[in-house]
Amino acid sequence: MIPKYILSNLVEARINLFRNKTRTLLTSLGIIIGITSVIILIAITNGAKSVIETQLTSLGAKTIMLKPFVRTGSGFSTARGQDFNEKELNLIKSLDSVSYLAPIVKDSKTVNYRSVSQIVALVGSNSDFADINDWRNTSGSFITPEDVQDGSKVCVLGATNSKRFFGAENPIGKRIRINGIPHEVIGVLEPKGLTPGGRDQDDFILLPYSSLNRLLFRPDMSSIVTVLMAAKSSDELEYAKFSIKKILRETRNINGNNDNFSISSYENVTKKILNTTKILRILLTSIASISLIVGGIGIMNIMLVSVTERTKEIGIRITIGAKSRDIVFQFLCESALLSLTGGIVGVILGFIISQIASTIIGWPAVVSATSVLIAFFFSGGIGIFFGIYPAFKASKLDPIKAIRNE
Amino acid sequence: MSSSPSLELSGINKIYKMGQIDLQVLFDVNLHIYPGDFVSIIGPSGSGKTTLLNILACLDRPTSGVYNFFGEDVSSKTNDQMSEIRNLRIGFIFQSFNLIPRHTALENVIMPLHYSDRHKNSNFKKMGLEALDLVGLSDRIGHYPNELSGGQQQRVAIARALVTNPEIILADEPTGNLDSKTSDDIMSLLKNLNSDGKTVITITHDNEIASQAAEIIKIKDGRVL
Incomplete structure (x- = not known):
């Protein structure tokens, strides 16, 4: 139970505020707006x-990239x-x-089918490539381990190239010439669209890496620019990189x-992006x-006004026995x-507005218990901190003069 | 009288510093007030009687001289200890009643109890009702000061003065704002309190009021005559 002394002061404060x-x-209002915006x-x-x-x-937080490149001192x-x-x-x-490992070989060569001729990005890889990068076929099939072993003259088209060379025609089973050599189209990939940077992710043709190397008269291993791998789970990413x-x-x-290879993952990027949102949050909250x-x-300001208005009352209270701490406590309570x-009003408003905002902007607004608790303590703390000066001013009044104040 | 004085002023001087000028308002005041006394301090305005009352009330300190309150030298007390004396041992009655307007009669009466460590666990309401009963206002406990007549407000103030059961009642022009009929009622109330054993000290400029006290102390130009 709240002690009688505190209770009577709170009742007193409520009477004065009402x-x-x-x-x-x-x-x-200042506090309401502040707390509302912090909560939102x-x-x-x-x-x-x-x-x-x-x-x-979903963008591949499990992906590890291994490159036969050395990072120099500056990085x-x-x-x-x-x-x-x-x-x-x-x-x-x-x-x-x-869980998956796909060597990547890259080049660009002229590709033609009937009258259409175009220089296209060629990617050589294996069957794991689809699993790591989450590629799905819209039609046909994907590269098999046998294709890689045999260096088969097969290819899988990115959606852009299917449209470019075949239009509405079904490309499966058709032969296109890559660098003059005919290759059979065995599949078409589901489109992924543009990257945030505006690059068309579907503008490439995928071949078994052994076939691409044979086409370009290159040795298999020295042409590898990247080995893409996927960790079993994002939790095992660090351990996989270490191994x-x-x-x-x-x-x-x-x-x-002096490593003569480099290993990286999107995890750093993930961390950086999440860090950026954290910085942004701190910045916005500070402004609020x-x-x-x-x-x-x-x-x-208003407490100082209140002390001035109630000078006589304070004088009466001190005369009939209020100690300075009684007066300080009374005004701090208020x-x-x-x-x-x-x-409290700010928390409620903030909750309501953030729910409305969430439906408008289309991502969840999470009002955490911590932020509500912080808001309570913060607003109470502000009241006490900014109430200290007026409260002490009140307690230092001379009762003889104060009681004569009208 | 055989008993030792409750309040004892010896050689009290009070000097106010007004910029460069020192203004002396009390000159070598010696005063003894015994338990159960009914004293009126009378003097024209500017005579220093309010200053004397403030010192007696432990609201102000003398510039020099010794004030013994029940044998204890008040000059060594801290402000909070003075507050405690006023809270527990002195009841205040003012000319303008000095009730707090947005509190009911009962709430005004029990206000001193909130400031008392001694009464921390007392039943405030019961004590307040008893005090209001003493002044004959049991039927007005829920009224606000502006709903009460002047005489009723002064009775509430007297109840507030009595609620901590102090030995001393200090009344500063208690009838100054009241008509003569009500004044008589208040004065007889004070007399009753005195006959119940309280020491009553009133301050007035009105000879007729003063004459109702057992002892009259005249003060003029800061000196007790």
Whole structure:
């Protein structure tokens, strides 16, 4: 139970605040607006964070990229390191934490079908490529391990190239000439559209990497620009990267920091993006907090007015035995209650508005229990902090002079 | 009288500093007030009687001299200790009643109890009702000051003065704002309190009111005559 002393002071504070409803409302408006905006901003940035997180996961948060390049000191430029060999790739493939492995070979060559002729990006890979990058066929089939083994003259078209060369015609089973050599189209990929940077992700033709190398008279391993891998799960990503690094260092006898390969994943990007949203949230919340300080100053102002108006009352109270702490406590109760009421209204408004905003912008607004608790403590704290000066001013009044004040 | 004085002023001087000028309002005041006394301090305005009352009331401190309150030197007390003395041992009655307007009669009466550690666990309402009963206002407990007549407001103030059961009642022009009929009622109430054992000190400029006290102390130009 609340002690009688505190209770009577709260009742007293409530009476005083109710006596002047308009003034109380206007004074707490600063706090209401401040808390409302803090709640909304936290809710919306929390929602944005969860949306970004799921999107990043679907964008391949499990993907690991291994390149035969060395990062130079500054990390900005790269130099060709050591090519991978089949033994290394088999060792990596056999790791428990790695589920898929696809070597990537790239080039651009002229492709023609009937009258259409165009230089097209060629990607050589294997059957795991589809699983790592989440490619699905709209029609036909995908590259098989046998195609890679045999170096078969088959290809899978990105949606853009299916449209470019065949239009409405069904390309499956047709032969197109890549660098003059006929290849059979065995499948067409589902379109992925443009990247945020505006690059068409569907403008390529996929071949078994062995076939592409044979076409260009290149040795298999030295032409690999990237080995794409997928970790079993995003939790195992770090462990997979560590294991891959360990295998390569052991087979290549590398000690220390002179790796002649580089390994990376989107996880860093994920972290960076999430970090950016965090910074954004802190920034926005700080801006909103400024209105809380302005609100606090409003409370201090009105409490000073209140002390002046109630000088006589304070004089009476001190005369009949109020100690300075009694007067301080009375006024602090009043400013804290004023601010806290504003805080409660702000939380409710913030909750309602963020739910409405969430349906408009189309991502969830998450009003967390923590943000509500922080809002309560913050608004109460502001009331007390900005109430201290007026309260002490009241307690220092000379009762003889104060009681004569009319 | 055989008992030792409740309030004892010896050689009290009070000087106000008004910028460069020192204004002395009390000159070597010596005063003894015994338990159960009914004293009127009378003097024209500007005579220093309010200053004397403030010192007696533990609201102000003398510039020099010793004020013993029930044998204890008040000059060594802190402000909070002075507040405690006023709270528990002195009941205040003012010319303008000094009730707090947005509180009911009962709430005004029990206000001193909120400031008392001694009464932390007391039943405030019961004590307040008893005090209001003493002044004959049991039927007005829920009324606000502006709903009461002047005489009723002064009775509420007297109930507030009595609620902590103090030894001393200090009344500053208690009848100054009242008509003569009501004044008589209030004065007889004070006399009753005195005969019940309270020490009553009134301050007035009205000879007729003063004459109702057992002892009259005249003050003029800051000196007790």
